[in-house]
Amino acid sequence: MENTPLLYDPAVFVVGRDYQIIFLTETRGLGWIEIEGERYTDEEAGLLYYGTVHKIPVTGDVLNRARAYTVVFVEYADKKPYYPEGIEKVRRKYVFRPLEGEKYRIFHFADTHARTKTPLELYERTGDCDLIVLNGDINEHSYEIENFHTAFILASGSAHGERPVIYSRGNHDTRGYAAQDLVNYIPTAFRGGRRETFYSFRQGSLWGLVLDCGEDKYDTNVEYGGTILFDTFRRRETEYLRSVIANKAEEYEADGVKTKIAICHVPFVEHFQFPFDVADDVYEEWTRLLDEIGIDLLLCGHMHRAYLIPAHTAEKRNASFPTAVCSIPGVKDEDGGEHYVGGLIEVDGGHRVVKYIPGGEDWTF
Numbered sequence: 001m002e003n004t005p006l007l008y009d010p011a012v013f014v015v016g017r018d019y020q021i022i023f024l025t026e027t028r029g030l031g032w033i034e035i036e037g038e039r040y041t042d043e044e045a046g047l048l049y050y051g052t053v054h055k056i057p058v059t060g061d062v063l064n065r066a067r068a069y070t071v072v073f074v075e076y077a078d079k080k081p082y083y084p085e086g087i088e089k090v091r092r093k094y095v096f097r098p099l100e101g102e103k104y105r106i107f108h109f110a111d112t113h114a115r116t117k118t119p120l121e122l123y124e125r126t127g128d129c130d131l132i133v134l135n136g137d138i139n140e141h142s143y144e145i146e147n148f149h150t151a152f153i154l155a156s157g158s159a160h161g162e163r164p165v166i167y168s169r170g171n172h173d174t175r176g177y178a179a180q181d182l183v184n185y186i187p188t189a190f191r192g193g194r195r196e197t198f199y200s201f202r203q204g205s206l207w208g209l210v211l212d213c214g215e216d217k218y219d220t221n222v223e224y225g226g227t228i229l230f231d232t233f234r235r236r237e238t239e240y241l242r243s244v245i246a247n248k249a250e251e252y253e254a255d256g257v258k259t260k261i262a263i264c265h266v267p268f269v270e271h272f273q274f275p276f277d278v279a280d281d282v283y284e285e286w287t288r289l290l291d292e293i294g295i296d297l298l299l300c301g302h303m304h305r306a307y308l309i310p311a312h313t314a315e316k317r318n319a320s321f322p323t324a325v326c327s328i329p330g331v332k333d334e335d336g337g338e339h340y341v342g343g344l345i346e347v348d349g350g351h352r353v354v355k356y357i358p359g360g361e362d363w364t365f
């Protein structure tokens with residue numbers, strides 16, 4: 001973006017019925033969102049956050065009604081203990097189109113592994129979608145904080161700050177020194193004193209779950225050098241799924257819900273072989289809980305392949321829902337180039353299809 005510290009269009013992430021609008025700036029300062037004259041900030045303990053990452057919680061009903069928001073950034077070259085001085089550098093209005101009604105399209109990016117050009121070329125060819133999903137392994141790893149820009153380049157290049165975005169973390173995103181800082185750059189739910197990367201969401205007639213498997217091998221694997229504790233994390237996630245079922249009247253049985261999807265980087269209905277056979281008992285339980293919820297589709301990446309697992313497929317976990325695995329980072333073309341394979345969900349009333357693109361056939365679910 002020329003002549004502005006705003007690096008990309010903001011990403012309007014969906015969490016629950018609300019949004020978390022995140023935008024990055026080249027210089028340090030304070031950022032906030034204005035909707036119909038009301039100011040929404042990242043204030044915590046009375047302080048507006050000073051820095052280059054601005055994560056602003058916004059009430060869903062308010063933005064859905066207003067259908068527009070204004071991004072404001074005030075640059076402070078320094079934040080002195082006395083008399084810091086700010087200069088307003090950004091005040092930009094965006095229209096916003098929430099997913100509404102029963103006819104919509106969802107675009108699925110996963111396993112881009114730091115690519116942005118070929119995935120966005122695919123999006124361009126596909127045409128505008130109502131909801132964008134970033135489903136993990138957007139980068140190779142989290143060893144450099146700059147890697148986190150990739151998700152914003154993809155969100156900005158597809159949603160343009162005007163459409164809602166779902167973010168689901170992948171196993172590669174958990175690797176490297178900056179992995180612990182990723183929660184500042186992505187939407188999170190706050191529970192029990194922690195920022196969590198799994199939660200439900202609601203957009204129009206669509207209800208969904210964002211799930212996070214964490215790493216794909218045992219916590220004790222030498223590759224991680226003792227830095228992770230996903231066993232504990234996944235058990236907390238199981239408890240969360242049980243709490244969603246206990247609260248179903250306000251979750252998936254709420255008025256107007258027509259379609260229920262779960263989004264998870266790893267297709268945990270697969271039986272993986274050692275050393276990838278981690279959390280077998282947990283994934284059996286998640287499959288059972290998603291059955292109880294009556295999930296219509298599980299949408300995944302991770303495998304660098306594109307295929308559908310129908311409900312009750314032999315040699316998979318016995319799920320009553322189908323799983324669509326829809327992402328291949330780079331498919332070689334005859335001319336020596338490569339293209340990206342992503343996923344597309346199209347809903348038109350009771351008619352619902354998912355397919356990998358390009359080249360996939362419609363799978364009804």
Ligand SMILES: [Fe+2]
Pocket residue numbers: 136137170171172265301302303
């Ligand atoms: Fe992966």
